[in-house]
Amino acid sequence: xxxxxxxxxxxxxxxxxxSLAEAEALYADGGLAAALKAPDAAxxxxxxxxxxxxxxxxxxLVLLAVGKKDEAHAALSxxxxxxxxxxxxxxxxxxxxxxxxxxxxxxxxxxxxxxxxTGSGVTLRIGGVDFGPLPLTTRISIGRNVLEAGAPGTxxxxxxxxxxxxxxxxxxxxxxxxxxxAVASRHSxxxxxxxRTTQRRAAARG
Numbered sequence: 294x295x296x297x298x299x300x301x302x303x304x305x306x307x308x309x310x311x312s313l314a315e316a317e318a319l320y321a322d323g324g325l326a327a328a329l330k331a332p333d334a335a336x337x338x339x340x341x342x343x344x345x346x347x348x349x350x351x352x353x354l355v356l357l358a359v360g361k362k363d364e365a366h367a368a369l370s371x372x373x374x375x376x377x378x379x380x381x382x383x384x385x386x387x388x389x390x391x392x393x394x395x396x397x398x399x400x401x402x403x404x405x406x407x408x409x410x411t412g413s414g415v416t417l418r419i420g421g422v423d424f425g426p427l428p429l430t431t432r433i434s435i436g437r438n439v440l441e442a443g444a445p446g447t448x449x450x451x452x453x454x455x456x457x458x459x460x461x462x463x464x465x466x467x468x469x470x471x472x473x474x475a476v477a478s479r480h481s482x483x484x485x486x487x488x489r490t491t492q493r494r495a496a497a498r499g
Contacts, residue, residue, distance in 0.1 A: 329355050346376035354390055362393070369397040377404075377435040377457040403432040404456035412468030414444040427466070442466050 332348045332355075339345045349372035356365035372379050373394075381391055408417055409428035417424040418441040424431060427442060435456050443449040450466040 329359075342375040346372045346379050349375065350379065350381070353393070357387075357390055357393060366393055366397050366400075369394050370401060373398055373401060373435065374458060378437055378455055380436075398434055398436055401435055402458055404435050404458055405461040406431055406433050406438070406454065406456055407461065407463040408440065408442070408466065409464075410442055410450070410466045410468060412444055412447065412450075412466075415442050415450075415466070415468065416444070417442045440464065440466065444468075 329352065332352045336345065336348050339348055349368045353365045353368035353372060356362075356368055379394075381394055383391060407428070407430040415427045417427055417429065419431075419433060419438055433456055435458055437453055437455050440452045440454060441449055442451075447468065450468065452464060452466060454462055454464050456462055
């Protein structure tokens with residue numbers, strides 16, 4: 294038996310149309326051919342991007358299950374265009390469906406993201422990939438992206454940003470403000486190191 298998992302929960306019938314609830318039941322029972330008809334009909338009257346996205350995800354999962362990978366890819370692309378943040382539950386969704394969703398995401402036009410920082414010498418990583426010093430503007434895959442930035446000797450900054458097609462995003466990362474005690478402590482350590490270096494040099498000359 295299959296379970297349709299979207300964003301970590303079974304799609305509730307009260308949140309979607311009766312047609313979608315029927316399609317979900319058919320999908321769960323293995324009636325894949327019949328399950329395609331309900332979301333197709335529901336899309337005609339669907340209201341709002343979230344509902345459209347859920348319907349297209351269902352279509353994509355059913356199409357993939359019956360071996361129509363290209364059509365499934367197209368349906369998942371439509372789902373992402375309606376809701377760039379769309380995800381599937383990784384613990385209960387077939388790996389092939391998870392992979393196809395990400396392939397669809399990568400194939401769509403990237404979004405525009407501008408990142409700046411209140412600090413100096415700050416470099417940026419997105420999803421673990423180095424993007425270089427800030428400020429910068431880049432093109433990036435749509436959906437939720439994790440930004441990590443920092444400069445040598447300073448705490449790291451972290452933020453999550455949702456990037457959509459055709460909607461440029463601008464993010465400013467605020468550099469952490471050090472407490473006066475921390476600054477004084479660091480200066481004290483630097484002075485001690487400087488004195489030890491001076492003493493070693495004097496001993497070497499003697």
